[in-house]
Amino acid sequence: MPVDAERQLECRRRSGMPQLQVRFVVEATLAAVSACALALTLAWPQWIEDVFGFEPDGGDGSSEWGLTLALAIATLAAGAAATRDWRRLRLSRQA
Numbered sequence: 001m002p003v004d005a006e007r008q009l010e011c012r013r014r015s016g017m018p019q020l021q022v023r024f025v026v027e028a029t030l031a032a033v034s035a036c037a038l039a040l041t042l043a044w045p046q047w048i049e050d051v052f053g054f055e056p057d058g059g060d061g062s063s064e065w066g067l068t069l070a071l072a073i074a075t076l077a078a079g080a081a082a083t084r085d086w087r088r089l090r091l092s093r094q095a
Helices: 003-015 017-043 047-052 062-094
Strands: none
């Protein structure tokens, strides 16, 4: 491979790294925040009523279970995305 082609390939590889790093940090932060909110909801199901002073589900607990399910899905999705980007960053640094 000619030297110019190698330089262009290296520049392309490195130009995406800062964006990938920012995306990884955002995804990892979202995963951590949603995991903490999930743990809070599992440990203290009535926190919505206590913190905000209203009962969105009329006290039957359905909104807490819906929130728990949504937070679990968000945690898994953000965690998977962060893991994918972390692997890409690791591979780009080895190349």
